[in-house]
Amino acid sequence: MSSGSVKVIVTSGRTLNQGRAMEKGKITQDYEDAVALCEMGSTTMEALGIENGDTVIVKTGLGKINVKAKLNKNLPEGMAFIPCGPYFNYLLDSYTQCTGMPGFKSLEVTITAARGAKIQTVEELTQKMKEGI
Amino acid sequence: MTEVGNTFKDIVCTFCGCLCDDIIIEVDGEKIVKNTNGCAISKERFVGHMENRCLQPTVKGNPVTLEKAIQRAVEIIASSKRLLIYGLSSTENDAQREAYRLAEITGSVVDNTTSVCHxxxxxxxxxxxxxxxxxxxxxxxxxxxxxxxxxxxxxxxxxxxxxxxxxxxxxxxxxxxxxxxxxxxxxxxxxxxxxxxxxxxxxxxxxxxxxxxxxxxxxxxxxxxxxxxxxxxxxxxxxxxxxxxxxxxxxxxxxxxxxxxxxxxxxxxxxxxxxxxxxxxxxxxMRGHYNVSGANKTSTWVTGYPYAIDFARGYPRFSPGEYTAVDMLARGEPDAMLNIAADPVAHFPRAAVAHLASIPVINIDPKFNMTSQLAEVNIPAAIAGIECDGAATRMDGLPLYLKKVIDPPDGVIPDRDILRMMIKSLEKVMK
CATH class of the missing domain: 3.40.228.10 (Dimethylsulfoxide Reductase, domain 2)
Incomplete structure (x- = not known):
């Protein structure tokens, strides 16, 4: 159930779990658990009325994706973090400023609570991209 | 002597650009059972090297022999007008060299994962x-x-x-x-x-x-x-x-x-x-993939440029933003892609993946990844530094020799040998 939404800057990057899961294999539950999440501070979670582990919808102008909310007390207000991987990249545009490098580090998003909503598996996400959805 | 029984000392870890060279690997039969000194990710890489493995070449999801998979890959490459060769930073230097050779003889674009890291x-x-x-x-x-x-x-x-x-x-x-x-x-x-x-x-x-x-x-x-x-x-x-x-x-x-x-x-x-x-x-x-620094070096030795290289005119041209993989795919330019030791479907923006999904992809990787889910041809490869030897370059530019500690699964060969088979076959087709 939605409890409103917040606008934040989301950045992406490496995590130890993402690295370990990537080495184990991308088509594993470990990988999905490591990358299909959005870390946010306690203020953001309170504003959304959600708890650790609830599903949230992260939305940009390009699309939206469901991921699991994770409390990270060290994140400043107005900032969220999604580990690098397909869930973050689904929201990312391809503009590279003519360098080859997309803007992985600062994406303006809207986060909405969606407690209980399903998170797509890595395979389902691949299929979705294959179908151009 | 670095090998005592089934214990291999001074093994180079092939995860990140640190290339830590003090890893001790213990092998029991056909399994790696212990990694001493490695970080948590290194332990997963070595001890979990058989997890999520792709063991059988496939074409359109159907198991085929390695020769049949190479044959289909060569058909795709030979009929392509604008092939993009990508990846190369999680493999060793010899495989990279073969990829540049393939790009040269086919007049293709070759880019490595540098374009989305450093x-x-x-x-x-x-x-x-x-x-x-x-x-x-x-x-x-x-x-x-x-x-x-x-x-x-x-x-x-x-x-x-x-x-x-x-x-x-x-x-x-x-x-x-x-x-x-x-x-x-x-x-x-x-x-x-x-x-x-x-x-x-x-x-x-x-x-x-x-x-x-x-x-x-x-x-x-x-x-x-x-x-x-x-x-x-x-x-x-x-x-x-x-x-x-x-x-x-x-x-x-x-x-x-x-x-x-x-x-x-x-x-x-x-x-x-x-x-x-x-x-x-x-x-x-802080170079990420273990041999992305090597990919830049081998590319520069061979072509004069570190990444984003187009051989369409028969000689190498360098233009980031133009011949970089994300830009090419987002423009809808390549009509086929050869991906080696990388996972662009997991790491590229959506528009780039959308085009990738619409063209024939040949994917060479030891494990199943997101790109293998979209690829027409999947060819499993041996893991360099574990199942075959090679050389890689540390983040500071120091080249290190990668040792083999265990045999690859039956029928699985190194990236360099897969690429050599493709080149040999292509040279016949393109005569």
């Missing part, structure tokens, strides 16, 4: 030069180490404990004699490992670096803060950097992927150049 680092260095150092030199001499936009605790877990928090020839006590600072837009796990954390506002790296340059040159600035840091603190930082005996700036994707891209790196290099008027400083990119 490509801007190379652009910055092409503009401003490079002041670098060996990791051993850093350990022996550096009294001030700064990480900027990097999270080594997650991405290079042994960088600090293995290379930096170690005593050296002139740094007897690494906790007392060496300061480690971190500059980032958020607190990360690395924050707990350093002596000082400087939080800057997102997308202000360029301003902060340029401010430090101005302060180091003695300019008085009429501002109270830059990037969220008080100007007094920046003045103190500038003085500390000037008075260090030997400083090193390690930087990560927080600098290359954020607003400013190569201009951030250009500024960082010039900051180091400025500091060298006063003392000794170097800088080094």
């Amino acid at each position: 490509g801007p680092t190379i652009l910055g260095a092409q503009e401003s030069g490079e002041t670098t150092a060996a990791l051993a030199e850093v350990r022996h001499r550096a009294d001030l180490v700064i990480y900027w936009g990097a999270n080594p605790a997650a991405a290079h877990p042994r960088h600090i404990p293995h290379y930096i928090r170690q005593p050296g020839e002139y740094i007897k006590d690494p906790k007392k004699d060496r300061q480690i600072w971190l500059v980032d837009v958020r607190e990360t796990t690395t924050t707990r490992m350093v002596d000082r954390f400087l939080k800057i506002n997102p997308a202000t790296d360029l301003e902060v670096i340029q401010t430090l340059r101005a302060l180091i040159r003695g300019t008085k600035l009429d501002v109270t803060e830059v990037g969220g840091i008080d100007i007094k603190e920046l003045e103190e930082i500038a003085t500390a950097m000037k008075t260090a005996k030997y400083g090193v700036l390690f930087f990560g994707l927080g600098l290359t992927q954020s607003w400013g891209r190569h201009r951030n790196i250009d500024a960082a290099i010039r900051l180091i150049q400025d500091l060298n008027a006063h003392t000794k400083w170097g800088l080094m990119p």
Whole structure:
């Protein structure tokens, strides 16, 4: 159930779990658990009325994706973090400023609570991209 | 002698650009059972090397022989008008060389994963030069180490404990004699490992670096803060950097992927150049994939350019933004793709993946990945540094020999041999 939404800057990057899961294999539950999440501070979670582990919808102008909310007390207000991987990249545009490098580090998003909503598996996400959805 | 029974010593870890070369691997029959000295990710890489493995070549999801898979791959390549060859940073140098050969004979574009990690680092260095150092030199001499936009605790877990928090020839006590600072837009796990954390506002790296340059040159600035840091603190930082005996700036994707891209790196290099008027400083990119540094080097040796190379005119041309994989795919330009030891479907923006999904893809990788879910042809490969030998380049440019510790699964061969089979077959087809 939605409890409103917040606008934040989301950045992406490496995590130890993402690295370990990537080495184990991308088509594993470990990988999905490591990358299909959005870390946010306690203020953001309170504003959304959600708890650790609830599903949230992260939305940009390009699309939206469901991921699991994770409390990270060290994140400043107005900032969220999604580990690098397909869930973050689904929201990312391809503009590279003519360098080859997309803007992985600062994406303006809207986060909405969606407690209980399903998170797509890595395979389902691949299929979705294959179908151009 | 490094092998005693089933224990292999001084093994190089092929996960990140640290290429830690003190790993001890124990093998029991056909399994790796223990990794000593490796980080958590290294342990997963070695002990879990058989998990999620692709063991059988497939064409359109149907199991085929290796020869049949090569035959279909060659058909796709030969009929392609604009082939994109991509990946190469998680494989060894010989495989990279074969990929450039394939690009040359087919008039293709060849790009490596540098374009989405430290490509801007190379652009910055092409503009401003490079002041670098060996990791051993850093350990022996550096009294001030700064990480900027990097999270080594997650991405290079042994960088600090293995290379930096170690005593050296002139740094007897690494906790007392060496300061480690971190500059980032958020607190990360690395924050707990350093002596000082400087939080800057997102997308202000360029301003902060340029401010430090101005302060180091003695300019008085009429501002109270830059990037969220008080100007007094920046003045103190500038003085500390000037008075260090030997400083090193390690930087990560927080600098290359954020607003400013190569201009951030250009500024960082010039900051180091400025500091060298006063003392000794170097800088080094925190290279991610274990041989992405090697991909740049082998590409430069062979083609003259480090990445984003087009052979369409029969000779190599370099143009980031044009021949880089994300830009090419987002423009809908390639009509086929050969992907080697990378996973663009997991790591590229959606529009690039959408085009990738619409063209025939040949995917060479030891494991199932997201690209293998879309690829028409999947060919399993041996893992370099575990199941076959090779050479790779550490983040500081040091080449290291990768040893084989266990046989690959039956019928699975190294990337270089797969590419050689393709080239041999292509040379017949293209005569």
